[in-house]
Amino acid sequence: MLNVVLFGPPGAGKGTQSENLVKKFDLVHLSTGDIFRANIKGETELGNLAKSYMDKGALVPDEVTIKMLESEVKKHESPKGFIFDGFPRTKAQAAALDALLAENNTEVSAMLALEVPEEELKIRLAKRAETSGRVDDANPKVIQNRIDVYQRETAPVAAYYQDQDKYRGINGIGTIEDIANRLYEALEA
Ligand code: ADP
Numbered sequence: 244m245l246n247v248v249l250f251g252p253p254g255a256g257k258g259t260q261s262e263n264l265v266k267k268f269d270l271v272h273l274s275t276g277d278i279f280r281a282n283i284k285g286e287t288e289l290g291n292l293a294k295s296y297m298d299k300g301a302l303v304p305d306e307v308t309i310k311m312l313e314s315e316v317k318k319h320e321s322p323k324g325f326i327f328d329g330f331p332r333t334k335a336q337a338a339a340l341d342a343l344l345a346e347n348n349t350e351v352s353a354m355l356a357l358e359v360p361e362e363e364l365k366i367r368l369a370k371r372a373e374t375s376g377r378v379d380d381a382n383p384k385v386i387q388n389r390i391d392v393y394q395r396e397t398a399p400v401a402a403y404y405q406d407q408d409k410y411r412g413i414n415g416i417g418t419i420e421d422i423a424n425r426l427y428e429a430l431e432a
Contacts, residue, residue: 244349245270245324247430248331248340250401251357253389254364254371255415256422260357261328263423268430271319274328275308278315280377298378300388302332302396309339316343324352332397337404354404355426357415361390 245268249257258274265272279297282290289311296303312330319325331337344350359367365386372380379385404410411429415422 244322244352245430246344246349246352247324247326248351248354248404249326249328249357250354251415252359252361252364252393252397253386254367255357255359256367256419257328257357259419260423260426261326263419264326264426264430267423267427268324270324270326271322272326272328273312273315273330275303275312275330275332276328278311279303298385300379300385300392302392305333305335305339308332309336312336312340313343316347331400334400334403337400351404351407351409353409353411353430354401355429356401356410356412357422358412359415363416364390 247264247268247270249261249264251257258277261272261274264270276297279290279293283294283297284290289307292307293303302308308330312327316325327340331340340351365383368380368386369383371377379389401410413422413425413429417425
């Protein structure tokens, strides 16, 4: 299996590039943010809980997120692989993902980390707010909080994969196509 962790700060382009990777390698796309938003829309219990964190730009608690991700992975019979978008965001989530994949006799193939400077992220998120309808894109304070949470809790996850020699840093500046090609090259190497 080809199991890709697509990593990077809010606004780095994970969602956009996931679409390209899904098409190119025929992977199952699991975006924890998208799954939470679908639950919010469907007014499920999980959605109501997630919303209280997401609207502030905070992380949904690990226990909840990990359980949700596990049940999503189990929905797929024999996929060619997964692209994990927005997960893992903490070291505890990374350890849980390793355990889950090991149970299925597979593992994370690589972490592809989109690298984009903070100033550019703020510009992209403000622009996305015009069309996304996302509460967490609309407020500069919430955007700043998401970036701070990323630096504090999520950035250390990169070291977890560096220790396993699976980390690949990708320049996230350029056209969508340029960046897609960099990702393909990193996976085909
Ligand atoms: P972005 O990366 O642009 O912030 P996402 O759609 O990936 O957007 O995530 C939106 C929000 O969903 C996060 O700010 C967080 O509240 C919640 N979320 C998504 N994935 C996770 C996760 N793995 N762990 C905890 N919370 C998450």
